[in-house]
Amino acid sequence: MTDQTPAQTAVGTPITQDVLTIPRRLPDAARVNIVGLTRDQLRAALVEAGTPEKQAKMRVGQIWQWVYYWGVRDFAAMTNLAKDYRALLADRFEIALPEVVSRQVSADGTRKYLVRIAGGHEVEVVYIPEEGRGTLCVSSQVGCTLTCSFCHTGTQKLVRNLTAGEIVGQVMLARDDLGEWPAVGTGSTGDRLVSNIVLMGMGEPLYNFENVRDAMRVVMDGEGIGLGRRRITLSTSGIVPEIARTAEEIGCQLAISFHATTDEVRDRLVPVNRKWNIETLLAALRDYPKLSNSERITFEYVMLKDVNDSDADARRLVKLIQGIPAKINLIPFNEWPGAPYQRSDWERIEAFADIIYKAGYASPIRTPRGEDIMAACGQLKSATERARKSRAAIAAEAGL
Ligand code: SAH
Ligand code: SF4
Helix, strand or coil: CHHHCCEECCCCCEECCCHHHCCCCCCHHHCEECCCCCHHHHHHHHHHCCCCHHHHHHHHHHHHHHHHHCCCCCHHHCCCCCHHHHHHHHHHEECCCCEEEEEEECCCCCEEEEEECCCCCEEEEEEEEECCEEEEECCCEECCCCCCCCCCHHHCCCCEECCHHHHHHHHHHHHHHHCCCCCCCCCCCCCCCCCEEEECCCCCHHHCHHHHHHHHHHHHCCCCCCCCHHHEEEEECCCHHHHHHHHHHCCCEEEEECCCCCHHHHHHHCHHHHCCCHHHHHHHHHHHHHHHCCCCEEEEEEEECCCCCCHHHHHHHHHHCCCCCEEEEEEECCCCCCCCCCECCHHHHHHHHHHHHHCCCECCECCCCCHHHCCCCCCCCHHHHHHHHHHHHHHHHCCC
């Protein structure tokens, strides 16, 4: 064994160095991040690191609880594991989250985190406290490949998919900030501050299916963070081939960015409609509740002045979704600098909501949250970009 080769002292007397007893810390890049691994992946990684096969399942259970139930980040604190084993874990693994670059708190309590992930990219995570619940809006990609014309994220190129660890990490860092992990040994988590998750941040989650699925499985696991599948809502612009898979492999609630009642208008607003049009999308949605055993599908509908907000639109919408257990979420358009649309007038939004309500559907109007910190739907990342631009402008003015 090369590690036990006798070493030479300065005077040439051979000595035996038992370097194996001194755990060598691998450089960070070589350590495996536990966050975001599924149970099977963690098991395989532990075996690979030398955990005996027979113990692997039990070790997964123990580590899982430390990381996801208690929120522990330090292997040394995992007191039901032998000391040597903790040292081995520290040598081979890490428990790492994306770095929080900035945190803004809105007058209404909404918190927006700008987080940095590997490669120096940044994404945003938004926490929205409400009466009796708290919703975390999580990003799935840096930018987006789709180009919905009303969405600010859509004006940014896709940089890359987030890993499962980066998605789970967003949930964990919000719990850190909110002080939500239970004190070790108390057993009680108390009231849930992050009680719901919506995949409505940056990116199209169904174009990053495997990572989103694995991340949600980690978050849903009952021995860890333990958020049930009904507390998770995935929002998609309508990637039809992945919708059945979402039902079968995740089973969460589904929200659809519907936004228009004719293909002509939807082609312009949500260009992926040219690939899977309204009829194809609705056919996939009709099967979703049965496949996923979930309740209603949420139809998201952004209210754009004189584009999709007429009474005729409201009536067509109701007709189109007939037979699908649904809730319609009306989103007043959140403007961003240079946006080619305007928000519908409030009376128009109410009249539209009324037609839907009278047809028997819940039609809540989503109150824009965190507008003062640009944390509302479709605005993510824009504040950061503006900040960058202004810094650049300042530098230019100063002749730097
Ligand atoms: N890519 C996914 C999820 C992220 S967007 C999707 O499109 O569904 C979350 C929701 O915000 C979607 O319904 C999206 O259409 C909507 N949205 C995007 N930009 C918006 C804006 N400027 N104002 C209001 N809603 C917007
Ligand atoms: Fe992408 Fe969703 Fe924005 Fe469309 S609305 S560009 S799918 S993030």
